[in-house]
Amino acid sequence: MRTLFALPLLLVSLVSYSQKVPEMQPALGHLVEKSTAGEAEFIRKQRTCEELWRKTSYQGGHEKLSVNEKKVLATCDEEFESYWDILGVGCSWYCGGGQDTTTATSVLKPVNGTNYSASNAHDLSYKTAWIEGAEGYGIGEKLTYHFPADNPRITKVIVVNGYVKSDQAWKDNTRVKKLMMYLNGKPFRVLNLQDTKKKQSFSFSPLGNDNTQAKSLSKKHTPWTLTFEILEVYPGAEYKDTAITEIYFDGIDVH
Template sequence: MILLMQFSFSKTSLFIAALCLPIFAEPLNPPSITSSSQLLPKSKKYTPILAMDGKLKTSWVEGVEGEGIGESLQIKYKSPINFRSLSIYNGFGDPKLWAANNRIKKLKISTEEGIEEIVSLKDSLSLQMIEFKSELRAKEISLTIQEVYKGTNTENTAIAEVVFNSEQAGSALIPPKNTWAIGKWKTKSNIARIQLHNDGTCEMGYETAKMLCTWTEKGDRVIVSLEATLPLTNTDILEIKRRGNPSDPTLEINGKHEFISNRDGV
């Protein structure tokens, strides 16, 4: 879903479609999660449990000197699970800290039975689904950092969220209740796009300058957290609210700007 934005004060028509997503049940076979290290061991901000808490903005961060090669998460279930894939959000989940920290380029998945597989991850905050060569059955699983994409400000390597796609394990990932599909919009001088993904991640910006973001739905509004301050609004938080006639609504941003529709087919 792509939103092209123009800030104005005239009302016009808008197409909005809500895509309902299921809310996953609490896992019946919850894992215990440990790690070989964590950043600032006395702090709760980077503990291994944060890699499976269902929240994008909390993350596990390894704590050794250097890039964290060889550091790992250990996940132990009470009873074995069968899984053919895992879902992962690579890097620090807060968009303001994602580029600053290392992200994983190659990850080794190993089980207590000695099965190992090394997979490549994209350098992206959006949800990635990793398919294995065959279905695996395991009670204890390790995820070990093999290679990284380097951050801009630190050598610390992070994982925002990971889950094994298994009926026996349930799922900790809870995406937003709805996704708004919001027409096309543009500014007078350039085209500003915001692409909202079902998993709560997004990208915002112009063709020549893009930034990461995350979003959540709160009642009649969507809250977007940007990687950096947006010059047009002078803030890194966008509050997009729907108002007016439900059949012919308008959207406002941060309580003062309105979107008007792009009729040019851009």
């Protein structure tokens, strides 16, 4: 990674159109608190819960559990298969949407076997992140999401800012302060991000193609894109590398 030797002031984009595009403030969600120690504890508890679930699968099994085992069972959570899951195992907009590819204008080279590819920003995992590979803070670098014509429409963009796999990774790496959001290549909104590990969501009127009445998608609609460009950043304590753990979506047309 590119080491930050002197902590400069926040970088401001020179892109003039950022002042002409409507700006949005995020609605904050829950705080993302992850660590390797937390993952180890999750795995330990998951194994204990799986054993308790196995015991209760037999007739009268629950009554045979000890008082302590019943207390532990009451805390078991079947919502997440992995400690790093963003959505969990329940049904969501991704049951019918999100079948896209993600590309970037640059990517940081792998470090010690860890990659920072564009796809990391849409793998629904808190463990990975896209990190741009340009010189400096990555001002002007972009992530583009490519959607097929029949993809369900999007009404919410959720951003997990920075590299949230640990407190240290989040502090050391640079985070985004402003993102320019493009719809099909045209400036659409400026997303103002807070310097926090909380989820940050932005709501819109439906984006994409209305396929509810379409009879021939191949003739009626075309693929579409959403692009996110780094305009300003919060400098990291150690590295100039700008990281985004996840940009993902919610929407309609699924159920």
